[in-house]
Amino acid sequence: MADHDRAHGTSEQRLSTREAADRLGVKPETVYAYVSRGQLTSRRIPGGRGSTFDAKEVDALARRSGRREPSGAGGEWAMGTGITLIEGDRCYFRGVEATELAAAYRYEEVAEWLWTGDLRRGTHFTAPQDALSAARRAAASLPEHSGPMDRLRVAVIAAAAADPLRFDLSEDAVLDTARSLIPTLVEALPPHGPEPSGAQTLAERLWPRLTAAPGDAASLRVLDAALVLLIDHDLAASTLAVRTAASAHAHPYAVVSAGFGAMDGPLHGAASGLAHRMLLEVLERGSAAAVVADHLRAGRRMPGLGHPLYSGEDPRARALFALLEDVPQARSALQAARGVVGTAARHTALHANVDLALAVLTVSAGMPAEAGETVFAVARTAGWIAHALEEYAERPLRMRLRGQYNGPRPPQPLP
Template sequence: RLRVAAIAAAAADPLRFDLSEEAVLGTARTLIPTLVAALTPARYVYRDEGSLARRLWGQLSGRSADEAALRVLDTALALLVDHDLAASTLAVRVAASARAHAYAAVSAGLGVIEGPLHGAASGLAHKLIMEVLDRGDAGPVIAEELRAGRRIPGLGHRLYPGEDPRARVLFELLEEIPHSAPALAAARDIVATAARHTPLHANVDLALAVFTASSAMPATAGETIFAVARTAGWIAHALEEYGERPLRMRPSGHYTGPRPPQPLPE
């Protein structure tokens, strides 16, 4: 829905090729709420219903939002805005380098974020937590993941030798919410059990999974939160790239395959 909404919003904006800072910032102010409004089929018209976190909560959970839960969601949105040159952000900058408009640049990022090693990782962690809660023990769940040769979702990050600092912030806030306790305990069990195999720490995907699993949200909610938040960062990166030399993100390839069986004709 997010990808389709971005494309539809572009088609409805005849001035989308205006790459000036004022125009691109205007795109951000309308695109992000439009993405949130497009998450359920019954809400095609955008209405101001308070903060972005409150509107997003209403699209992802059937449970009433309390201030503590909204604070976690609002904090997650802030923490996930930007994170160095992640794969999706690099895709956005490549698109902007070719002077694609902001909607197209965001669409490039949304395409990459669907990968299980990027935005979709929180959904896999959500399912892992739900399975641990169902079985009451992380041991057999982690054992099955390892036996299948799968990476344990929600653990480890190439930028952090220790715990992901974004995860630490979210875990501290989640500890203040009583109904998050079972999912938090499951997450700790996952980390402790996996540590017997390899010493990996919790990352932001596991923290997001604890939040979505304890907030009556679907497994895909973490990826959605990630994408909505990162859209703001992507547009900031696109704006920076528009100020650089066009097509500077164009690498050159070097052929290393087999040589032709005979010399090519001159």
């Protein structure tokens, strides 16, 4: 292949599909999956069949992939991914700034693009009736006090049970599952009020399951943007759990269940609920200073402030705050959030994160405190599927770490 290139006056080394696959340690069909996702470029062989690939581009992808598990800054374990880059206090999805995507496209359009590289206006996900019926029955069988996350967890298991093809891990099958699972999760949640007739976007279908208040165009725009901005965020705890499950070739429903399990805690998915309750307290007491003082006196972390991946304001929060300016009923919650940020800034250099912006939406729309976690879970499902697709193309079970034993040295007496 290299001799052919030199004969045509170029020093660029081209690889056949088989050579590229061998260098990447994947199957030939996975090479074309990388092409469809924009991670590799191919060139047709003049007058022949098949494609060739730039050797330097293939080697760069091999270095970025997790096969070599490069070390990150500070020596921590790192994994290659082509989905999200956080750099210079900005967040990019496949090289495109997340805030620009949220301003231009709807959630379903961005999800489809994230999975396939194709951006199609008007993309619409539909829940299959069998899966939806099973999910609704399972969610309805829970105790009355069960929250939306409880219902989402059982809904994904019920939808899996209704899908006899769930173990097909081919890319097309996984994409079909993703397109049906996300609307199934949304529509398995009981509505707080009547669903608007002709609801098309996922945000329009999700809104009445979060609040009984009617969703005006500006509020729905904020919710749709939030879904886009929360679609992925590097290798968060839930995403790492998802990739571990996918590494063991768990089916997509089980992969999403792993993500739900990892986000069930105050430090990840539920963080917006803590910010929601804090804003309600500020509005009730009429003073951000008093609420911040109470948190500091009790030694509690201020919810909605700070993020380890950003030195300044979370760009996702900044984008949502700008959209919330167009929602009249959000004015008091926005003022409360700014009061918290301004007061806390006197004591610590922490900036607003996306949980605080999401809390402004949930408070202003009369949603329960758990609504932010629901939005997070639905949004992140698309990102988890994108990571699962990456992981299915990798060497199976590569996530198997080796423990550093620090217990008693053998031999020990029989207890």
